[in-house]
Amino acid sequence: MLISQISRPGGGIAVVVRDGSEAAVVKDAASTYALAQEAIATGRSLAAVVAAHGLGEPVDLARMAEEGRLLLPVTHPDPAHMHMTGTGLTHLGSAATRDAMHAKLEGAEVLTDSMKMFRMGLEGGRPAKGQVGVQPEWFYKGNGHIAVAPGKPLTSPAFAGDGGEEPEIAGVYLIGPDGRPHRLGWALGNEFSDHVTERINYLFLAHSKLRETSFGPELLVGELPADVRGTSRIRRGGRVIWEKPFLSGEANMSHTFANLEHHHFKYDLFRQPGDLHVHMFGTATLSFADGIRAEPGDVFEIEAAPFGLALRNPLAQAPAEPGAVTVEAL
Incomplete structure (x- = not known):
């Protein structure tokens, strides 16, 4: 459904x-x-x-x-009580990418922090049912004010290095009166990010994620297939300038969803009754990795068979700010 x-x-x-x-x-x-x-x-x-x-x-x-x-397939009456978050370094990618990653892990003497985190997921991200595995990379995107409806523009701020798509699966959750999380279902998500800023230094990851995002248009209620295969593309002037398949679902991940959900909802902060959560579970496919630089007017398009309609959003650029943001003392 x-x-x-x-x-x-x-x-x-x-x-x-x-x-x-x-x-x-x-x-x-x-x-x-x-x-x-x-x-x-x-x-x-x-x-x-x-x-x-x-x-x-x-x-x-x-x-x-x-x-x-x-x-959007679901919103909160008060956008401040809708939390947009995500996890990264969770996907293995295609079979070829997976083999290359394992070879690099086995042969490298010095690993980057990102590679160390990826290896931690490979070794401890899939615990037995009821057990707790290693925690993943986690990030905060914002609240419901940055959630953009399907078809509407994803606006990159004037200070951004770029604005690029990240095709992901999002879990949607509502916290019950007793503080227990309830999953409504799953949706396609575009975890729109600033990859140029992130590339400067991985400690800028938190900054790069504070961008608008979109999910839907349809929410899949029920079980998510273990092997999800979709396509991510960019259209410019109606013409496809980049297209690539993406894989998701637990068959293509180094973590189980149960483990990722635990490490999000283990915090009391995220178990407040009535709050809505949209949590994006990561990707292995980016146009930025292929040297593509999206431009205003380009349309991001993400689709996968289980989710119905494709998620489409054009890219927009915010006008330059007049100067530094100032704070007024009271």
Whole structure:
């Protein structure tokens, strides 16, 4: 089952569900967030709550995309309580990349900190069920104010070195009244980052991640396939200038999702009742690594079969700031 949200012509939102090619509005659903709250309160699955509401008028999601009416598949009523985070160095990449990485690990006498972190994941990122493995690289992107709807521009700030895509799978979670995390489902994510700034010094990683991001348009409810195969591309003037397959899912990762989830939600800070979390699980495919420099107007496009519609966002550039940000003393 796939869940999305669209804007209504007269204002407000509608929750849309589809199985296969047929999509329809969920009756009497204020939002995906409200449906998830209902599921937690009644001890039912999200799919069971949707079934109980029933479906109304059909929806042409492809037309909604053309009309710019796609919204994020879930949002929080207060964007400050929607946390955007992620983990890195979690993916093995293609078979060739994996073999090359292992050869480098075995033959190198001095490893970079990133390679050490990757090796830690290979050796301890897949613990037995119920056990705790090694913690991954973790980063903070921002709150709901930086979450951009599918189809809308991802804006790179004037001070950025660049703005580049990162095709990832995101887990979406709602914290219940008792502080327990509940996973709503999975979505495609563009963990938009500044790779030029990161390349200056890896200690600038935290700065490079404080950028806008997008996920969706559809939320996959249920189990995620172990082997997810998708395509990431960049279009310029309607023409594809770069395209590459990407792999995700646990079959292509050095960590289990359970281990990554544990190391995010082990912090009390991230188990506050009512908070929404969108956590991106990393990638092994970047156009930047192939020497591509995205330009304003380019369109990032990420797709994978289990997730329905592709996630598309054009790149925009913010105007230059007039000067330094100043602070006023009270």
